[in-house]
Amino acid sequence: HLQLHESGPGLLKPSETLSLTCSVSGADISSNTYYWGWIRQPPGKGLEWIGSVYYSGWTDYSPSLKSRVTISTDTSKSQFSLKVKSVTAADTAVYYCVKHEFYGCPVHWGQGALVTVSS
Amino acid sequence: DIVMTQSPDSLAVSVGETATINCRSSQSVLYTSNDKDYLGWFQQKAGQPPKLLLHSASTRDSGVPDRFSGSGSGTNFTLTISSLQAEDVAVYYCQQYYTPPYTFGQGTKLEIK
Numbered sequence: 001h002l003q004l005h006e007s008g009p010g011l012l013k014p015s016e017t018l019s020l021t022c023s024v025s026g027a028d029i030s031s032n033t034y035y036w037g038w039i040r041q042p043p044g045k046g047l048e049w050i051g052s053v054y055y056s057g058w059t060d061y062s063p064s065l066k067s068r069v070t071i072s073t074d075t076s077k078s079q080f081s082l083k084v085k086s087v088t089a090a091d092t093a094v095y096y097c098v099k100h101e102f103y104g105c106p107v108h109w110g111q112g113a114l115v116t117v118s119s
Numbered sequence: 120d121i122v123m124t125q126s127p128d129s130l131a132v133s134v135g136e137t138a139t140i141n142c143r144s145s146q147s148v149l150y151t152s153n154d155k156d157y158l159g160w161f162q163q164k165a166g167q168p169p170k171l172l173l174h175s176a177s178t179r180d181s182g183v184p185d186r187f188s189g190s191g192s193g194t195n196f197t198l199t200i201s202s203l204q205a206e207d208v209a210v211y212y213c214q215q216y217y218t219p220p221y222t223f224g225q226g227t228k229l230e231i232k
Contacts, residue, residue: 105157
């Protein structure tokens with residue numbers, strides 16, 4: 001049974017770096033069948049794709065966030081992570097980690113982690 | 120970027136009736152080499168993560184009731200919820216995964232009349 005679980009600090013100050021980890025159980029994170037990603041949702045608003053990492057290590061990022069975002073995998077721990085540099089209040093959101101299937105559809109979602117940026 | 124536009128923004132439908140939500144993409148999301156539309160529909164209930172209902176525009180994910188159906192191809196898509204039940208109250212999103220950035224529609228809020 002696949003499970004995705006986000007973890008990391010819930011409160012940051014402006015200019016700090018957001019770091020979240022997604023722990024994966026029930027699937028092989030190094031498999032070439034799937035890839036993994038992050039999607040966020042500001043409170044009361046819609047969904048925004050942040051980026052994805054493929055089994056080869058290749059990454060794709062949203063152009064609007066590309067300069068500040070890094071997604072990486074740690075196959076030894078069955079985890080993948082998200083870093084967002086220089087956060088502002090606009091980065092306040094629930095961050096979801098996802099598993100892509102069917103040529104890229106985010107099929108499985110974690111429960112989400114709320115990250116608040118406030119001074 | 121491919122812009123996804125949903126209509127309406129909200130709708131209220133009586134229990135037992137049919138709800139229809141539309142999604143339009145600014146360019147085709149049909150991958151001609153395999154004849155699949157790279158379009159998904161998601162349901163998000165209050166306080167929960169989104170849940171995949173349909174992928175490839177019309178293929179129900181495992182365990183999704185057959186009251187949920189999808190149609191369309193290219194740039195115009197429809198989610199139809201037949202025999203609406205109270206538990207279907209949610210926000211519904213379409214998403215294209217044809218090309219990054221994988222963009223979502225703005226969401227359609229479905230309520231019971």
